[in-house]
Amino acid sequence: MRILNFSVDEYKLRLRRVKDRMRSEGLDVLVVTEPANIYYLSGYDAWSFYTVQALAVFQEIESPRWIGRLIDAPTAHVTTYLPEECIFPYPDIYVHTPDRHASQFIADIILRESPSVKVVGVEMGAHYYTARDHAEFVKAMPNVRFKDAELLVNWVRFVKSDQEVAYMRQAGEITERMMKRAVEVAAPGVRECDVAAAIYHAQMSGTEAFGGLPATSPPHMGFGARAREPHPIFTDRSIDSSSVANIEISGCRLRYHAPMSRTIYFGKPPQRYRDLASRVIEGIDASLNLVRPGVNCEELELAWRKTMSAHGIEKESRLGYSIGIAYTPTWGERTASIRRGDRTVLEPGVAFHLMAGLWLKDTGITITQSFVVIEAGYEALTRTPRELIVKD
Structure with missing residues (x-):
């Protein structure tokens, strides 16, 4: 066999x-x-x-x-x-x-x-x-x-075949289900590890048509004050009310990944935090609107940087990285990055995680998008709306 x-x-x-x-x-x-x-x-x-x-x-x-x-x-x-x-x-x-x-x-x-x-x-x-x-x-x-x-x-x-892209789409479907379960389960008083358990169940179950595999790492989950950290691990502490949760996850289909991050706010977000979310989404859209064959990685980062600098926001870390097959410890391919100085030219079949995470002095926010480059621009590998998720 x-x-x-x-x-x-x-x-x-x-x-x-x-x-x-x-x-x-x-x-x-x-x-x-x-x-x-x-x-x-x-x-x-x-x-x-x-x-x-x-x-x-x-x-x-x-x-x-x-x-x-x-x-x-x-x-x-x-x-x-x-x-x-x-x-x-x-x-x-x-x-x-x-x-x-x-x-x-x-x-x-x-x-x-x-x-x-x-x-x-x-x-x-x-x-x-x-x-x-x-x-x-x-x-x-x-x-x-x-x-x-x-x-x-x-x-x-770096350049994916049609079959590879098909597996990444399936990974994206699993990612969407994982995030949906995280949002459903997460609430004040619920333990962080119980949210992780719901994520893992969705990750392994996959869909009715195909199952999933473990991703390269556990879910990166920053609750409350730990939303300032990019790669925290969940604990058995309970979620606080009027707090933030940053969740970064990826479905895995036959070792292919399609990561996504979203931020959940428990309670009524202050206006300054809503404004921060709006600006991050604006920056993501500015970068994605440029995606097409022939554009280079640095140009995508510049579009983000110009948008964010108009609001006085800077991001020291890279904006994204190439994705595809991955094993522990990372789902990044270690090739092209969406950052200043990287002039790798996009072509159909290359895939990235546009990682528009901000980890600031007193809080953090992570709203991201995985995509594959196509002739007409890009195809989103996950369809979960790019927005701040509010659970009153």
């Missing part, structure tokens, strides 16, 4: 694009360790990245080699399109053993499959590529030159 979320042809097209970039970088082999990149190129999907695993892509060999823990090999057979001869499991003696390391095993595979290898690319900044992983590679392949290829696959992922 095989479970493939894309056609074999799509996986092979992705691989060709990666090899084209490898060729331009002078790489004989690329060792892919970021779970999202392994998934993108092969389909492999398991919660196994706490031990060393890799996908070795060879310039002169057609299929990549999956290399991972022996007990995870069955998942490689089930979730990837790779034939059996391309799956190389290592025994458990390499797992958390002080005098052995799985990088040694991976190096042996690379040298056996490509004896004349000269340049190997590695993802130096990937979350699960450790300093020891690299040191062991260097020791095991002393005659090889290593080159940083951290975001090579990430940039190939």
Whole structure:
């Protein structure tokens, strides 16, 4: 049995694009360790990245080699399109053993499959590529030159296929249901963790047509005074009356994400807070109205900045970031950002979370929008109204 979320042809097209970039970088082999990149190129999907695993892509060999823990090999057979001869499991003696390391095993595979290898690319900044992983590679392949290829696959992922966008739409539907449940449950006197429980139930249940998965992180929920924080975790405290709640969540469909943030006000918001919400929404609209192929990321940020500066508001953090496939710890792709100085040009199929969150000295507000660029402008991945939610 095989479970493939894309056609074999799509996986092979992705691989060709990666090899084209490898060729331009002078790489004989690329060792892919970021779970999202392994998934993108092969389909492999398991919660196994706490031990060393890799996908070795060879310039002169057609299929990549999956290399991972022996007990995870069955998942490689089930979730990837790779034939059996391309799956190389290592025994458990390499797992958390002080005098052995799985990088040694991976190096042996690379040298056996490509004896004349000269340049190997590695993802130096990937979350699960450790300093020891690299040191062991260097020791095991002393005659090889290593080159940083951290975001090579990430940039190939930047433009989504039609099927990927379809999965992101589904993730957006799950996100909408999660937020709806959060708004329904959240009220003064209710514990923060009980709001989180309702969110999680909606997240996993998905819709009648398709289910969900855990997102890369728990819901970011800032209640009351903690609305000033961008990434707080929920507690078992009860919600206060006449207070604010910032909730940032994402549905997840086959590892594809579509995040959204909304602010709930419990009670009657003061006029100054209503005004703040109106200005944030005005800034979001100014940026979204510019979205179309050919515009760059900096231009979207400038539209926001001009709108907000007219009201004396500044945002130090970036306005948004590219989204798509994601594994813990982040749903950002680590490529383009909507910020000053980023001149990445938009094209159909790229997706972003326009993260118009403000964390101020005495409060915060988070009203955001995930979208994908289309020929006519943009398509919103979530349809929940961009507004301050008031629960009197």
